[in-house]
Amino acid sequence: MKNLTRIVSTKVLLSHQKQVLTDVGLEVLESNFIQVEFKKFELKGIKDNLIFTSQNAVRSFLTHPKLEELKSELQQKKVFCVGVKSKTILTDAGFEVVAYTDYASDLAEIIALIYANGSYTFFSGNLRKETLPLALKAAGIEFNEIEVYETKLNPHKITTTVDAILFFSPSGVESYLKENTIKKELCFCIGETTAEALAKVTKKIIVAPQPSIEELLADVIEEYN
Structure with missing residues (x-):
């Protein structure tokens, strides 16, 4: 596994969804950035x-x-x-x-x-x-x-250094950026529309081949496992 091991999800995942990430040794921080x-x-x-x-x-x-x-x-x-x-x-x-x-x-x-x-x-x-x-x-x-x-946007300040961020909607991107900046983090996006919301902020974007949480998580596992 690469050194990149800590990710933040801008949506609280279901327990089995989070499990597939922790099973490959990733530390997952999660919070709902929209309501x-x-x-x-x-x-x-x-x-x-x-x-x-x-x-x-x-x-x-x-x-x-x-x-x-x-x-x-x-x-x-x-x-x-x-x-x-x-x-x-x-x-x-x-x-x-x-x-x-x-x-x-x-x-x-x-x-x-x-x-x-x-x-x-x-x-x-x-x-x-x-x-x-x-x-x-x-x-x-x-x-x-x-x-x-x-x-409704529900911004949170992420105080821990993270290596990757999971985004599920353009509004989730907007909410995250209200309290945080994106520097070297790799951004995983559920779809093209979400990725477009990040286009002016970073080029380090991976878009799920199909817009589903399962496909997004599969990309994360492929990247880090």
């Missing part, structure tokens, strides 16, 4: 198709107090989402996922090229990127947007 709160919202004015670009939006939608009452109606609608885990959660809840991609830009392209005649409700968070809304507008696609969760 997510589900918002109250109305399930009104819902279009023919549903769009989700994050698991948080999916989970907020599925915990709506009136979902059971409206479920049979809503399950008639087609779903488009970002992320295989979001797809799995929605499918398990009885929704038909027509298309899913790793990134919002790819999903927007599919909708614009193949499904442009439909109307859409986009369930989003307060810090969502403009990528998908701008693409839908450019294609002249009818859609509305419902904000269903809020992401």
Whole structure:
């Protein structure tokens, strides 16, 4: 193993996720650098198709107090989402996922090229990127947007010297940089969008081949084991 042995995760990992890192001799410091709160919202004015670009939006939608009452109606609608885990959660809840991609830009392209005649409700968070809304507008696609969760930055000062940092979202990058600087640390990013948030700060970036925690951890193990 190389000398680089201490990493900080900007998200508290599940016990089995952390275990795969400690099993190869890595010391893991972890803290949630963002906090997510589900918002109250109305399930009104819902279009023919549903769009989700994050698991948080999916989970907020599925915990709506009136979902059971409206479920049979809503399950008639087609779903488009970002992320295989979001797809799995929605499918398990009885929704038909027509298309899913790793990134919002790819999903927007599919909708614009193949499904442009439909109307859409986009369930989003307060810090969502403009990528998908701008693409839908450019294609002249009818859609509305419902904000269903809020992401709040939760910065911490890391006082221990670390050799690598795990990032899971652009907002996690923003939160980390509020109290810390990145110098020689190797940065592991869950996806391209997260990596873009670091591009002006460091070039020492490794991006997971697929945007999942498991793929990110596999990169870490490959690097240090």
